[in-house]
Amino acid sequence: MRFLYRPGSSPLHRCPAGAKLLLLVAAGVGLVLLRDPLPASAALLAAVLLYPVASFGPRVLWQQARPVLPVLVVVGVLHGLSASWPGAYVTVVGLLALVLLAALVTLTTRTTALVDVVVRVLRPLRIVGVDPERVGLLLALGVRSVPVVLDLAAEVREAQHARGLAASPRAFAVPLVVRSMRHADALGEALAARGVDD
Amino acid sequence: MTIATGLWDDRPVPLIELDGVSHAYGERAVLRDLTLRLEEHRIGVVGGNGSGKSTLARLLNGLVLPTAGRVRIDGLDTAHEGHQVRRRVGFVFTDPDAQIVMPTVGEDVAFGLRRLPRAEADRRSREWLERFGLADLCDHPAHLLSGGQKQLLALASVLVTEPDLLVMDEPTTLLDLANARHVAHLVAELPQQVVMVTHQLHLLDGFDRVLVVDDGRIVHDGPPADSLAHYEALVG
Ligand SMILES: Nc1ncnc2c1ncn2[C@@H]1O[C@H](COP(=O)(O)OP(=O)(O)O)[C@@H](O)[C@H]1O
Ligand SMILES: [Mg+2]
Numbered sequence: 001m002r003f004l005y006r007p008g009s010s011p012l013h014r015c016p017a018g019a020k021l022l023l024l025v026a027a028g029v030g031l032v033l034l035r036d037p038l039p040a041s042a043a044l045l046a047a048v049l050l051y052p053v054a055s056f057g058p059r060v061l062w063q064q065a066r067p068v069l070p071v072l073v074v075v076g077v078l079h080g081l082s083a084s085w086p087g088a089y090v091t092v093v094g095l096l097a098l099v100l101l102a103a104l105v106t107l108t109t110r111t112t113a114l115v116d117v118v119v120r121v122l123r124p125l126r127i128v129g130v131d132p133e134r135v136g137l138l139l140a141l142g143v144r145s146v147p148v149v150l151d152l153a154a155e156v157r158e159a160q161h162a163r164g165l166a167a168s169p170r171a172f173a174v175p176l177v178v179r180s181m182r183h184a185d186a187l188g189e190a191l192a193a194r195g196v197d198d
Numbered sequence: 199m200t201i202a203t204g205l206w207d208d209r210p211v212p213l214i215e216l217d218g219v220s221h222a223y224g225e226r227a228v229l230r231d232l233t234l235r236l237e238e239h240r241i242g243v244v245g246g247n248g249s250g251k252s253t254l255a256r257l258l259n260g261l262v263l264p265t266a267g268r269v270r271i272d273g274l275d276t277a278h279e280g281h282q283v284r285r286r287v288g289f290v291f292t293d294p295d296a297q298i299v300m301p302t303v304g305e306d307v308a309f310g311l312r313r314l315p316r317a318e319a320d321r322r323s324r325e326w327l328e329r330f331g332l333a334d335l336c337d338h339p340a341h342l343l344s345g346g347q348k349q350l351l352a353l354a355s356v357l358v359t360e361p362d363l364l365v366m367d368e369p370t371t372l373l374d375l376a377n378a379r380h381v382a383h384l385v386a387e388l389p390q391q392v393v394m395v396t397h398q399l400h401l402l403d404g405f406d407r408v409l410v411v412d413d414g415r416i417v418h419d420g421p422p423a424d425s426l427a428h429y430e431a432l433v434g
């Protein structure tokens with residue numbers, strides 16, 4: 001599964017979650033402000049070199065990059081045609097570097113550690129009525145629910161095939177939404193049973 | 199690792215009291231005027247689909263509140279002291295996928311201890327992961343576990359909070375025979391009071407008391423052999 005924590009003991013795994021997130025944000029801000037081929041290339045090179053540091057091989061790197069490549073190609077071509085090709089290079093390379101770095105943060109950091117950082121950062125917003133713990137819980141639940149919903153989707157698709165139904169978006173979406181909502185209900189009940197609202 | 203079963207005799211069992219309890223979802227009456235006093239260690243609940251077993255189980259931790267009457271756990275009213283009740287009553291659902299709320303095994307067990315200092319929470323989580331043979335899977339994504347492992351995780355995540363009463367709603371229905379036996383074996387060794395709804399009647403061997411529910415009423419209440427004979431007669 002992409003984007004999920006993989007245990008390890010590399011320097012990147014041991015680096016505190018807050019520091020990793022801060023560096024990620026700094027890289028994003030830096031790339032936007034500089035908008036130059038050199039820093040963009042450097043960021044991508046750094047991202048690629050950090051994977052072995054976290055003891056991930058080329059396969060893991062490829063798994064993170066592959067899903068965004070089509071989008072990047074489209075963005076690059078549009079940008080090149082409408083503005084300039086060097087500009088397109090900076091955008092595509094910069095985005096790819098950020099995607100790889102963000103993936104690296106989630107691959108080397110437990111969800112609860114990331115959530116703790118978010119909760120800490122949001123704490124000042126308590127005065128305007130934001131409940132940081134609640135936001136953190138929602139984030140963790142979101143991460144947990146992705147594979148569950150993917151499984152539900154696979155089951156719905158299988159059930160349709162078994163009944164010989166042609167692939168229709170509506171015949172797929174309706175049962176998936178119904179089952180996801182049923183899952184959400186059960187999850188809410190489980191959270192209540194585990195004392196979340198107390 | 200096994201838990202000394204001698205604990206059974208020392209540990210005070212909570213007193214579950216239902217007093218004229220009825221429950222209706224809208225117009226539909228699901229439980230009708232139940233008055234019960236449960237103070238045994240092992241209590242089973244059997245009955246047909248839709249007879250009201252899950253509703254009865256959910257009444258015991260205040261997930262469902264009675265529309266008439268009162269439910270009390272050691273004197274705590276589920277309607278007014280739900281918070282304290284849920285701290286003492288652990289609940290295991292049928293589908294482990296819906297009750298695992300954190301992405302990894304270790305995080306899910308630690309979730310129930312989120313109000314404790316991190317080191318203490320980690321220590322206690324580890325203890326339960328080891329007891330249930332899940333220690334090597336601590337950083338494993340929960341969704342990659344087998345169905346049986348998921349239910350073990352769900353059970354460990356509830357037990358880590360050390361509830362006095364464990365309510366289980368068909369905890370083995372989605373498991374194969376070997377996993378169902380494994381879960382039943384772990385439950386059998388717990389020092390806690392257990393209320394278990396099940397269709398797998400052999401799991402009720404050794405229980406102290408079995409309730410037979412039909413159409414929202416307790417139609418029989420006695421030792422397992424007796425109740426199961428009554429249930430089979432009812433099904434016909
Ligand atoms: N949330 C709900 N809303 C409306 N009706 C419900 C709800 N939950 C259960 N019921 C109905 O109440 C009856 C008893 O349900 P339940 O307690 O789940 O029975 P059992 O667990 O014995 O199958 C069933 O007819 C069911 O359809
Ligand atoms: Mg039920």
